[in-house]
Amino acid sequence: MGDMQGTEIEVEATNMAHGGESVARLDGRVIFVADAIPGERLRVRVTDDSKPKFWRADTVEVLDASPHRVPHIWAEASVDRDPAQRPGGADYGHIALGQQRVLKAQVLTESLARMAKVDRTVDVEALPGPTDGTGWRTRERLHVAADGSIGPYAARSHRVVAVADLPLAVDRVRDLAPLRESMPGVKSVQVLAPSLGDGARLVIDEQKPTVIRERVGMREFRVDDTGFWQVHAAAAETLTAAVQDAIDPTLFDEKAANLDLYGGVGLLAAAVGDRFGHGVRITTVESDARATEHAAENLADWLGAAVITERVERWARSLADVSASERTRLAAGTVILDPPRSGAGAEVLGAITTVAPAQIVYVSCDPVAFARDVALLAEAGYQLVGLRAFDLFPHTHHVEAVGSFQRA
Template sequence: MPVRTPPRRHQRPAAAPNPTVGTELELEVTGVAHGGVMVARHEGRVVFVSDAIPGERVRARVTEAKKSFWRADTLEVLEASPHRQPHVWAEASLDRDPEGRAGGAEFGHIELAHQRELKRQVVADALARFARVDAGGLEVQALDGDDDSSGTGWRTRVRLQVAADGTVGPYAARSHTVIPVRSLPLAAEAIAEIAPLATRFGDAASVDLVAPSGGRALTVVTTRDGSRPPAEAITERVGDREFALDALGFWQVHLRAAQTLTTAVQRAIDADAFDPRAANLDLYGGVGLLAAAVGDRFGQATRITSVESSEPATDFAARNLSDWVGARALTARVEHFVKGLAENATALERGRQRAATVVLDPPRSGAGRAVVDELVRTGPAQVIYVACDPVAFARDAALFGDAGYGIRSLEAFDLFPNTHHVELVAHLTRD
């Protein structure tokens, strides 16, 4: 008879897997949620469903089951929305098992005009819930040429992942599984031409493809130990101006995004409230794109300080902003830079801070309370907030609102067609 050793007291039996995961459900999809998924309910529980459209009835498989919500992937559309189209990326379509669908084009099965309507709904819902702001008249604007191309061919930067066997491709959605693909429909033509989709890589972890507007497209391979070739400087053109930056440095991805945001920021600034001698700021300034937008509108004597945590980006910003005698670029974390600005200022500096225009272009997580609280203590005349995440922006807008800064204008741009992402440019001033 086999002898069974009793478990030690500090050991617990392994938990049984959640029996709900893998279950297939028929769901009525009722709305859109932030993050590129749709909303349904099953026996009162919220289910976030991928690859669906509001108004559809779908068969979906549960992939995650938490107390507060479930996640599910669409397997079959039982009643289709009139806004459904063949997916722009064959490797991401419903024909594939969900685990084998390429990620990065989660709205590719939806007509472009309806994509923008869903994005508008997400923005309006976030502002209503977090900031108590009515964005009823907002429209998500398309960039020139995107409707003609069905929202493809716009990405000037693509990162491909490399699997353990050397296969290259994008990750599957919400996964680190590399999906081999034969096409990159969202990529600009110059990217598609150099994409090594059939290549096997040895010790590589990722492959970056970059197509700058001011030169040839290039490939940068990063190995599994994090090493890569020495940084190569590239040039991006916006109108008549050139910007130098590192090949893997931050730059807007859509080939027309930099010009769109330059114009939008210039339009958002109230010229009557702008003082070129004030302590104007460009926070999270990168290589100086938006500081240059301010300088180009208000002249070479404009004083503006661009603050960026990346030292290489700051070095490029100093070079890119050299046309303006009052411009400077500082390397610092924004939360550290703004801390104590008001408290340590002289009377003259406090006056310049109160007259300032602040351009704020934070990462996807938003600026956050630490930055907003310190910033409003300086009392700037106006804030131009550029946001790539509507929920993070709405939370920050609520903080600004509590300090007496309201949204005076808001524009939304579809800088990322066939994905759920949307870009906002807001003008905030004191009540």
């Protein structure tokens, strides 16, 4: 570390970076500042000066507040509290909700312009739920300190901090969360409230998974309580509709080799099937064996649905060896992509675009990875023809994008 660690300085935040921190500068050096809003003058404490090109800092005092600053949605994360004791998980909670969406849209727009040379404005759409952006998390992961106390991690650390409430959680999760209990010897506690069933449940550490059921519209999905499912109570239904809308029906061929990559328990493959009928052929590829086991049951309505358990990167390499007839079916196909935060990347996108599908629908939870992949798709001849963004994670910096791509 350098000699600025712990030093307090005055700075002005100029814009919002991807990751939830504002950007400030001191003598030409970039400083990423937590708990700030662009336009504010702040007293900040340097927390990391180890990098030559940028530092990190926590806001200690707001000297000139933005008109968009509001009391933090989570009392314990307030700027009045010692930064080391502020819980993570609500890094936009001090910003008025409408302005949060403006900033998220800017981050997505600026990422596309910088990395993909794409000029595209987008509105971040709200999901159904409380209008103040609380009460949406159906899953909360809490951690247990050495003394057995339970709470979230402090922001940007692995230190457990005490909180009185979980304002982003749905009521059933808030009611069951063991915030005042002690569980010595336990590492983590997940509290979740499936959409089917009356109550919430606790998952202690990585215990043997139990199957729960989630409802999306009129359809039910089997999923492990330890497995992946969208966290926002309205997210699965929102993404189902968004993916259905993003597919150009004039380019869709139900008998083609349609693909659902990083398919999980089959949510988006089912969205395609429900949009285009029971004759749809679609193959979902997912690395988690328990998830594909559930996907096989969740997609049983479609005789043409196939489920493959394999890492998408490895499976994509096999596309180079397909027969001429299969290549024709792939070229007529629609590809749905819902990769992890790191994005699909060059290897997967290169393999997909080599077989030249009719259209690609890309669901992204990271604007920078998405913008990088928009550029890769453009190089391969695929143009971004549609883009929507959704506020799946209110009071955090995260934003979900759904992009549609067609051959240019």
